[in-house]
Amino acid sequence: MKNQSLFRRFVFAILLVTAWASCGQKPRVEERKMIDLMCDVMLMEAGNQITYNYANLPESVWQAHYNFVCSKHKVAYADFKAELLRLKEDPEAFSALMEKVITQMQLAELNARKERK
Secondary structure, eight states: OHHHHHHHHHHHHHHHHHTTOOTTOOOSSOHHHHHHHHHHHHHHHHHHHHHTTTOOOOHHHHHHHHHHHHHHTTOOHHHHHHHHHHHHTOHHHHHHHHHHHHHHHHHHHHHHHHHHO
16 A cells, blocks of 8 residues: 555656656757666665655655755756656656666666676
């Protein structure tokens, strides 16, 4: 149930971005950078679930965390949100991107396990 809350927050963020972007735009964040950024966003969101025990966090906390991840990748938060909206309008592109994100995260996990041995 608490996972649903995080999922709803993510979906809400994507819908909110809808107001700021239009259909058919070209990518505002290049694919390689977006893959890296989404990996960190997923880790951040999972970390927040664990750290805050699935509590509903104030929007200001989420905003600060997203801003931190975006600044790490030298991407404006507005560009990240616009890119999410663009991808929302193109489910096939979003699915393809997320497959690459998941693959990258799986490879990172395998490499981390190898390093621990």
